[in-house]
Amino acid sequence: MFANLLRLYQLPRLVLQALPSRALCASEPRFKLDACNIYEKLKFEFDEENKKQAEFLMCSYPEAERRAALLPLLDLAQRQHGWLPITAIQTVAEMLKLEPFIVWEVANFYTMFNLRPTGKLSLKICLTTPCRLRGCEEIMLTCENMLKLKDDETSDDMQFSLNASSGMGACVNEPVIAVNDDLYEDLDVLETEKLLSELKLGKMPPASQCRDRFASEPRSGLTSLLMEPTPAGYGMQELYSKLKPC
16 A cells, blocks of 8 residues: 555656656756646646547446556547646546556557647657668658757647657558658658648648559559459369369
């Protein structure tokens, strides 16, 4: 019991301390809170619409497995608030009857959850091997130059956040940039500059379709499935004729 109370008391300090891999930026933090006023400064509760959605999510699981709603509830809280303050973590913990420290550990593990204030537009650039083979470094450099940001930084006006990412699931359509929930594929430097220019003007272009091809087909053309598929049962008669009778 004492150990749980100690961990709960230390939670505000753990959330607010600098995390090298999840730092907002290299500059001096633009907000200062301590454990004495954090709950007053960062009050959180679901609004009426999201409260109904949260109840629906929880009822989607058997009562003994309600903790399975943890990730959806954290996502719902972040979409409402923009990021996850400690009070949002505590609210979700109370709804699921979990220890707050456990909820915080989950939120800290997944990179899609933000434990610091983030920009209105969160840009994630995939830097895994397939993207590197297609020039994602140039895409990252273009974003850094146009937004005047480095990896894991947020602009002073809180409009843009820039993060390197990986495993975005669009390896055949790289290079790619995720802007909030939208994925922009088949990018080059010119397309990236055009995208960023529109975002700076407050425009949100529709999520890009793959250029010069359909879905995930190779740009050089099909390399397989070059003929019409054969009908069902094709070749079965010849196979049966070669079998020895019982």
